[in-house]
Amino acid sequence: MTIWAILWLVILIAIFIGTYLLNKHTPKPEGCEDMSECVGCNNIACSHHSAHHKEEVKNAD
Amino acid sequence: MELVSLFIGLTFVNNVVLSKFYAICPLLGVSKKPKNALNMGYAVTFVIFLASIITYLLYYHVLTPLGITYLDLITFILVIASLVQFVEMFLKKTSPEIYKSMGVYLPLITTNCAVLGVALDNISAGYTLIEAMVAGLAVPIGFTLVIYVFATIRERLEIANVPESFKGTPIALITAGIMACAIAGIAGLV
Numbered sequence: 001m002t003i004w005a006i007l008w009l010v011i012l013i014a015i016f017i018g019t020y021l022l023n024k025h026t027p028k029p030e031g032c033e034d035m036s037e038c039v040g041c042n043n044i045a046c047s048h049h050s051a052h053h054k055e056e057v058k059n060a061d
Numbered sequence: 062m063e064l065v066s067l068f069i070g071l072t073f074v075n076n077v078v079l080s081k082f083y084a085i086c087p088l089l090g091v092s093k094k095p096k097n098a099l100n101m102g103y104a105v106t107f108v109i110f111l112a113s114i115i116t117y118l119l120y121y122h123v124l125t126p127l128g129i130t131y132l133d134l135i136t137f138i139l140v141i142a143s144l145v146q147f148v149e150m151f152l153k154k155t156s157p158e159i160y161k162s163m164g165v166y167l168p169l170i171t172t173n174c175a176v177l178g179v180a181l182d183n184i185s186a187g188y189t190l191i192e193a194m195v196a197g198l199a200v201p202i203g204f205t206l207v208i209y210v211f212a213t214i215r216e217r218l219e220i221a222n223v224p225e226s227f228k229g230t231p232i233a234l235i236t237a238g239i240m241a242c243a244i245a246g247i248a249g250l251v
Contacts, residue, residue, distance in 0.1 A: 004127045005127075005129045008124075008132060009135070012135075012136060012139040012140070016139050016146070019146035019147050020146050022150055023150040026153045029157030029160060
């Protein structure tokens with residue numbers, strides 16, 4: 001039973017990593033908004049918050 | 062008739078936001094503009110409906126036969142996260158317009174606890190597949206109604222003469238509390 005549990009978790013994690021990588025490598029359609037500029041809420045912990053985008057630009061400079 | 066009662070019950074009486082307090086984060090974060098609130102509602106409806114079917118099938122046809130039902134929570138979290146990635150990728154490829162309109166709200170659904178809540182509630186309530194599908198539609202419709210109404214109220218509050226100390230989040234939370242009281246008033250309906 002433990003082996004099944006470990007196998008099941010490995011399958012699920014592999015599926016998640018697979019879908020994440022596929023999604024990451026799928027190009028965004030033209031004209032789509034830049035998600036790093038989101039100002040939907042004030043949660044600065046979210047990676048889409050504009051504060052992170054400003055940091056990236058600052059580091060690039 | 063039972064399915065209709067279930068639908069009305071989950072949409073209004075046992076509204077996922079105002080009676081169970083799931084999805085408070087998007088309720089407060091994505092309710093500044095009614096258009097954004099509706100977009101979030103559409104995206105959540107799509108994902109919750111698919112997630113409730115997939116998690117139900119996995120629980121009864123994979124986890125139960127293998128005797129690993131204690132892994133339901135982590136299974137549902139990973140399935141929902143994978144589903145959101147897949148839906149995002151699918152929309153990028155096939156429907157750029159829908160992807161554009163949903164924008165950042167699509168990946169944010171992963172962190173919406175209503176999705177996980179519906180999946181777990183479907184199992185704990187002992188629903189059949191059809192009932193789980195009805196729940197998977199009723200709950201996000203209830204969420205969409207509440208977040209849209211809340212967004213329209215907040216839009217009016219922006220121009221209302223609110224005391225300085227109540228502006229912003231405090232008045233929004235008070236508004237949500239009054240809405241929850243109103244929903245509690247129809248508890249005996251179904």
